[in-house]
Amino acid sequence: MTAANAAASSAERAATRVRLRPTMQSDLEFVLSLENDPENLPYITPWERTQHEAAIRFPDFRHFILEGGPGLDAEGFLILIGCKSRHQSLELKRMVVRSKGQGFGRAALRVAKKVAFDDLGAHRLWLDVKTHNVRARALYDSEGFVVEGVLRESVRTDNGFESLTVMSMLLPEFAARRERALEVRT
Numbered sequence: 001m002t003a004a005n006a007a008a009s010s011a012e013r014a015a016t017r018v019r020l021r022p023t024m025q026s027d028l029e030f031v032l033s034l035e036n037d038p039e040n041l042p043y044i045t046p047w048e049r050t051q052h053e054a055a056i057r058f059p060d061f062r063h064f065i066l067e068g069g070p071g072l073d074a075e076g077f078l079i080l081i082g083c084k085s086r087h088q089s090l091e092l093k094r095m096v097v098r099s100k101g102q103g104f105g106r107a108a109l110r111v112a113k114k115v116a117f118d119d120l121g122a123h124r125l126w127l128d129v130k131t132h133n134v135r136a137r138a139l140y141d142s143e144g145f146v147v148e149g150v151l152r153e154s155v156r157t158d159n160g161f162e163s164l165t166v167m168s169m170l171l172p173e174f175a176a177r178r179e180r181a182l183e184v185r186t
């Protein structure tokens with residue numbers, strides 16, 4: 001965490017606003033540089049450029065740039081998959097934020113939930129998170145995701161095998177949170 005990040009108070013973080021826009025080909029340098037940033041690499045498995053290019057094009061995927069801050073600069077990206085699934089089970093495949101600890105992650109996750117449940121007809125939104133990813137796990141816990149289980153030692157990295165926690169939210173749970181004003185309004 002940088003000094004600038006640390007300076008964001010919890011009130012400032014809570015007030016953070018973001019918007020999502022579809023990722024374009026010209027954004028991919030930014031996306032790849034974030035994925036390959038040593039700060040992020042322990043928590044994700046980076047894709048090849050061609051995988052991102054496919055994700056931009058395939059109707060089953062939604063690839064978004066997260067814009068935030070006063071100038072609505074590109075602050076990160078996120079990917080939803082399973083958008084055409086007959087099971088209405090969408091996966092938040094990836095979310096990476098550049099300026100951490102400023103509230104962009106929470107704000108983006110709320111918009112992603114709104115897109116998934118309101119616009120894409122999700123019944124279930126799920127994700128997996130490495131068990132050692134304390135920051136992301138705290139975010140998902142506090143945003144109402146429920147633990148489904150652990151995929152033990154399912155990812156092989158340079159540090160050995162790592163485990164993934166699977167978490168999800170169902171539409172009624174999302175609706176209940178919205179009733180309590182914990183979600184973005186319709």
Ligand SMILES: CC(C)(COP(=O)(O)OP(=O)(O)OC[C@H]1O[C@@H](n2cnc3c(N)ncnc32)[C@H](O)[C@@H]1OP(=O)(O)O)[C@@H](O)C(=O)NCCC(=O)NCCS
Nearest residue numbers: 043095096097100101102103104105106129135136138139
């Ligand atoms: C995980 C990530 C998306 C969260 O975004 P962010 O903008 O940094 O998070 P926010 O500022 O919105 O903080 C959200 C919550 O995360 C938790 N959090 C933030 N920093 C933390 C830290 N250093 N340690 C533990 N928890 C932390 C807090 O619960 C925080 O809520 P609070 O502000 O109410 O206290 C971002 O840190 C990131 O890109 N990390 C690297 C890639 C990654 O892990 N992606 C997710 C893979 S599943």
